Amino acid sequence: MPPATKPDGRTVGSRWSHRLLSFLVVAGPGLIVMVADNDAGAISTYTQAGAQYGTKLLWVLLLLLPVTYFIQEMVARLGIATGRGHAAMIYRRFGKWWGRFSLFDLLLVNFLTLVTEFAAVALAADRLGLSPLIAVPLAAAALVGLVGTGSYRRWERMTLVLCGLDLAWFILAAMTTPDASTVIHDLVVPSVPAGGITPDLVFLVIAIVGTTIAPWQLFFQQSCVADKRLRFSDLKWARIDTFLGACMVVGLGLAMMLVGNALHQAGLDYTDPAQMAEALAPSIGHVGRTLILLMMVNCAILGATAVSLSSAWAWGEVACWSHSLQMRMSEAPGFYASYAACVALAAGLVLIPGAPLQEIIVSVQVLAGIMLPSAIIFLQLLLNDRELLGEAFVNKPWNNVVNWTVIAVLFALSLVLAAQVLAPELFPATTP
């Protein structure tokens, strides 16, 4: 019996088709949040890690796979159970004071992150022969156009296409012809790079953690799940969506680190991803160089839409504005205006000449890494809220063990950062 379309759904004739289609209609928030996480800052951090330490930090990424999944699964679960965004939940359950603090933290880091996205667009466009004065406003206009269609589904489909384009990083990594045995070894066997534990290494590791699991992701996925109106029965598909996304974010991070590793192997200096593309041109060709620059733009656009949306959703939830991609601009003016304002301000800031973009990019990741533990603590408290969630959606004991471990490790990393800033003499470079 061929599939028949009904006004309120689609009928299929086999259990497998049903499962596949059920997954496909639910998939999106998990994949988008993870792939968008590999934004301009992530490219910069991962390629810098590869350029400075070769493949020696690959194992950090593998460790972050379960961490990313567990955290984002909680967010998806909370979004499905309550139908509300993360900011709304903090505001309702912890009060206005904590709600406003959390919103301030989010908006601060998100705005700085957005600046880095446009910085990447400007850098890449410049190398591609397009003036940043044209490319940056064009990217900002495209970002507003992407969300302003009044259809969640249209936005999700377009964004998933952009996510698919990110797969080109695997081609780029293959073009650098890394040694497979070394890659596998460094992926599964943790080791400290030559030179020992230095302040720069600690700073970069915190940046990697901060870029792989960013605070905006918590807010974005929960709001996205709520906007898509996922149902209780969709939880298992949302979990698969999130797991596939976690694999993608780590896989793409690995590919980016391998591209940076090509610079390390050639003994070349690293300044930023655009300079890396130029430096690698002799080995990966003009096509490879152009592809890196185009991927910088793609990742920046993806990151910018997700980060801006997480801000606009959160603001809308706290201000009690209409805040849905299903609404037209005239129906949710505050939501779309805050999105457009974030985009326009960040784009404008990047066009100011002489901004130290690479420092901003790495520092934003560190800031995100520092803020993450506190964001997860609120998540942890909400997921243990039996009064609200009941037994069906509340954290299991093993969830709590994993989460408190993650929080402890993140706190330890941020304390190490504090110590190295206050007392750098505690971190002398050691010989391997």
Next chain:
Amino acid sequence: MTSFDATLDRPLPCYRVIHPLDDTPELKCDPDRLGRMALRPVVKWSLLALRSYLIVMILLVGYRVFGSLGVL
């Protein structure tokens, strides 16, 4: 022959998939009916300590960034 006819007559299984946006909205766990979460003093003080810690850390990152730029 009889069994063949019986196979033809048996209704084929059919499964319906509805996009979440087209489905009837569910009754979710509603935080509005509960109000604010009751926090034990130790949790409340921990959250305040966390807030102070965050402010200090943000200042430290700023210090490092401005230091590396030669502003400080």
